[in-house]
Amino acid sequence: xxxxxxxxxxxxxxxxxxxxxxxxxxxxxxxxxxxxxxxxxxxxxxxxxxxxxxxxxxxxxxxxxxxxxxxxxxxxxxxxxxxxxxxxxxx
Amino acid sequence: xxxxxxxxxxxxxxxxxxxxxxxxxxxxxxxxxxxxxxxxxxxxxxxxxxxxxxxxxxxxxxxxxxxxxxxxxxxxxxxxxxxxxxxxxxxxxxxxxxxxxxxxxxxxxxxxxxxxxxxxxxxxxxxxxxxxxxxxxxxxxxxxxxxxxxxxxxx
Numbered sequence: 001x002x003x004x005x006x007x008x009x010x011x012x013x014x015x016x017x018x019x020x021x022x023x024x025x026x027x028x029x030x031x032x033x034x035x036x037x038x039x040x041x042x043x044x045x046x047x048x049x050x051x052x053x054x055x056x057x058x059x060x061x062x063x064x065x066x067x068x069x070x071x072x073x074x075x076x077x078x079x080x081x082x083x084x085x086x087x088x089x090x091x
Numbered sequence: 092x093x094x095x096x097x098x099x100x101x102x103x104x105x106x107x108x109x110x111x112x113x114x115x116x117x118x119x120x121x122x123x124x125x126x127x128x129x130x131x132x133x134x135x136x137x138x139x140x141x142x143x144x145x146x147x148x149x150x151x152x153x154x155x156x157x158x159x160x161x162x163x164x165x166x167x168x169x170x171x172x173x174x175x176x177x178x179x180x181x182x183x184x185x186x187x188x189x190x191x192x193x194x195x196x197x198x199x200x201x202x203x204x205x206x207x208x209x210x211x212x213x214x215x216x217x218x219x220x221x222x223x224x225x226x227x228x229x230x231x232x233x234x235x236x237x238x239x240x241x242x243x244x245x246x
Binding site: 004006007011017018042054061063087089091 | 115151152182197219
């Protein structure tokens with residue numbers, strides 16, 4: 001399946017904006033991704049291995065945090081994962 | 092950071108339209124040796140309806156759509172813009188704490204009593220959360236006949 005990499009994290013995927021990985025679940029695919037590009041791990045996960053609060057992962061159009069099985073959600077080859085850091089602020 | 096005059100005007104006008112609330116949007120373009128070059132601005136909705144006068148947030152699902160749109164156009168997300176109603180065009184602690192797009196430009200416009208006046212751009216540098224910092228970056232306004240390509244999204 002394809003994983004779309006946001007601009008700030010492409011420095012850790014050799015500039016690739018899309019990476020193809022095998023994976024039967026969302027978690028598998030993310031493990032494959034960080035296995036292939038180890039430097040990505042610290043930008044996606046905390047030291048305790050939890051997804052960082054500002055990192056959103058979408059399976060097609062769904063936030064995986066709100067999927068019943070979350071990272072254990074089964075995926076198909078045609079699915080797309082998108083990593084999208086949050087954007088917010090204000091004065 | 093380079094932006095066309097029409098895009099520059101459009102993002103400032105967005106801040107006037109949403110005043111006294113903050114506006115926000117996404118900058119699509121390309122990163123180059125001279126910095127980020129904006130080719131298109133896309134308006135986004137501010138989901139912080141609880142305190143839109145001094146906070147903004149772009150729904151991640153909207154960002155996913157914009158990133159998909161950028162890919163289709165052969166462009167990247169190179170930055171974001173938002174307004175500060177009646178507050179300086181400087182990044183705030185909240186802006187900094189919530190900034191996670193290293194390498195991207197954050198444009199801020201002060202909207203003073205409903206009128207856009209100062210617009211500044213800040214580049215988020217570093218490698219991640221531990222060493223990120225905002226640095227001032229010159230905003231080069233490109234004069235010329237480029238059409239306003241701002242897209243109207245949610246408001």
